[in-house]
Amino acid sequence: MRPSILKSLKPDIIVEMLEIAFLFENWDKLLNTSDILYSYAQCIYEERQFFKAKRLPVPHVNMARPLVYYYGFSHLMRGIACQKQGQYNRAREYIDKYAELGWMEDLGEEGMQIVEEFRFLARANGYALDILSGKTERLAEYVVFLKNNPEELLPGLDTILQAALRHGLSVDDLLDTFAEQAAEFGEYEDAGNVSHYYSYCHHLALYHKQAGRQDKALKYAMQALILAHQSGNDRNFKKCMALFESLREGADEEQIRQYEERLRGCLLEVHQQLV
Numbered sequence: 001m002r003p004s005i006l007k008s009l010k011p012d013i014i015v016e017m018l019e020i021a022f023l024f025e026n027w028d029k030l031l032n033t034s035d036i037l038y039s040y041a042q043c044i045y046e047e048r049q050f051f052k053a054k055r056l057p058v059p060h061v062n063m064a065r066p067l068v069y070y071y072g073f074s075h076l077m078r079g080i081a082c083q084k085q086g087q088y089n090r091a092r093e094y095i096d097k098y099a100e101l102g103w104m105e106d107l108g109e110e111g112m113q114i115v116e117e118f119r120f121l122a123r124a125n126g127y128a129l130d131i132l133s134g135k136t137e138r139l140a141e142y143v144v145f146l147k148n149n150p151e152e153l154l155p156g157l158d159t160i161l162q163a164a165l166r167h168g169l170s171v172d173d174l175l176d177t178f179a180e181q182a183a184e185f186g187e188y189e190d191a192g193n194v195s196h197y198y199s200y201c202h203h204l205a206l207y208h209k210q211a212g213r214q215d216k217a218l219k220y221a222m223q224a225l226i227l228a229h230q231s232g233n234d235r236n237f238k239k240c241m242a243l244f245e246s247l248r249e250g251a252d253e254e255q256i257r258q259y260e261e262r263l264r265g266c267l268l269e270v271h272q273q274l275v
Helices: 003-007 011-023 027-053 067-084 088-099 108-132 136-148 150-167 172-177 191-210 214-231 234-250 253-274
Strands: none
Touching (some): 067 088, 067 108, 108 136, 191 234, 234 253
């Protein structure tokens, strides 16, 4: 993309596009849009360095955050997209890039704070990547990290459940350890945490199904279905329907009633949209 086009972009709108792509699990779009944000940040940084070298006034660019944020966020989203697609080596490369952004010049106090925030995220996501890729010996260290950083607990437990499903681990004791905190996950209202909570419920249902605990599997399958419906994510809703149907034989009348009521509500919404 030509520099003139890149400089005309609005980075905060690109950030919003990335957040939407993440919520709807559109990993290809997440990766492609992250590439655009990175190219924008690189273009602006190189222009600033050029004007400084020529001892000319640096052109003002309308950005809500310091430039380092867009660098870091582009790498963060690239890493997430690669991780979700199972490309762990590429994901690690991007984690390494936003783990240390202190090389940028003229960061200022706010910029340095952003550098520290991305350094923390790199540590958290590095643990997650290790656990998912089979380095389960790091699980105990990751648990200590989650205890010390409760804001990472929801995505952290979701990661642990995914690793348990992938590598055949039993994490019952660990789930019991965090049961009190996990009971509060349903109180989150922001879109990012609701998305994490859906994923957590879905993987928890699969984990209990794998362990032969039908009642618990049904409970969390229904919760995931409700969250997918509330978020308007049709793909996730279909996944939850398939999961519930695979468990339907063990469901009681009340669970089936709630499930069918939810489906009727969805059909009504579709009908109203068509009228």
